Amino acid sequence: MSIPPPMSSSTSAPISETFTSVQGEGKLAGVPSWFVRFSGCNLRCSWCDTPYASWNAEPKQRGLQDLIAEAARVKAANVSHAVITGGEPMMFTQAEELAAALRNLGMHITIETAGTIYRDIACDLMSISPKLSNSTPQPNDPRDKDAVWQVRHEARRINLDSLQKLIDSYPARQLKFVVSESQQLGEIETLLASLRGWQQDDVLLMPEGITVDALAKRHWIVEECVKRGWRYCPRLHIELFGNTRGT
Template sequence: MHYPINEIFQSIQGEGYYTGTPAIFIRLQGCPVHCDWCDTKYTWIRADQDNVSIKEVINKNKFSRKWSFMSIKNILEILKKWTAKHVVISGGEPCLYNLSYITKILEIEGYQCQIETSGIENIKCSLNTWITLSPKQNKRPLYESIIRSNEIKFPILNKEDLLYVYDILSNIRDEKKHIIYLQPINQNKQALKMCINTCIKKNWKLSVQLHKYLRIQ
């Protein structure tokens, strides 16, 4: 099984439940959601002309659309260079691809897996994989994706985004089975204030994109 990978790097998870956890990020190429405020727009299009060698992807020193098909064996060889045991599979939209193979093998190798997804596709992964669902207004998540998720992390910029949160959660029979996070978009101060007030009122959690405050990848 091969996956189109834009980049692999080790850093600190800055969002949601695993904030502060050393992690290896595997970013897949391709995403049909196209949010205006997306900070990984270089992963949207999976064009054949951007398919390069594995070495070129590994050695990238700036964000670009370049990607490479990597086997699970290739990925494991890269991961073993680092110390983190938490692997975040992101994108792009990672659930465009069947992640059952990679998540099962990574678990056998001693890694904890986390998938960050918009929920627009069926989530195919191991049972133990932690699912971070981040619903976007322009493409509503599948009900099956909502139910499968462990945490739901809503990006917030304005009151319309909060109304969308209530709309999504109104379709969940038992909201308490999920950890609910509100995350202000791009460190917007008004959005942050709104998120703090709502989290206190609803007893939800705040996600502040710690990596952006620390100015790390």
């Protein structure tokens, strides 16, 4: 095992949780993975399924050396995929240091991002999930009484420059869209028409919903994927564990 690069022993990051499970979503669904979730997000999706890393962030400062030591133990136990997620991990410079150290440990690294911020980071799969208009908080959302986040989220949720740079810089990538209504397909097509260099099988449609019953009503998404050569994205963790933390 190679030695991680030098790092200040005082470097720490706001972390919501770490856990080992199988990847629930995307091209690597089913792969045993170690997850490290940064706490804090520059968006506030109405349907966010990790509000403890966005709407009600509960960060705990974790030393990066401590995180790397945990990753090394996980790797020694034969889990060699790491998923750096959030919240929005690309908000944090510490994500770069952590990813570089995980790369030195020989781990496969997935970065899960909404694609609003570009960073040059060690990454084997850039998982980009651009947020559609269905993500914007509604005017009556009790978490957003003065509509501050409604305005901020709408202004931030699509950053074409950042999305294009991520597509150009990370050939191993996926573009994952959360959909609940068929009219959102037009929105996705309009966005994709503004971007260059993506492949059809980079595009994944994932049903919105955090219960097995809600997901079961989304069969139409499979038909739309077949028509377009896009992929259907499961939510394995919901099927296996329900909407629970640490899975």
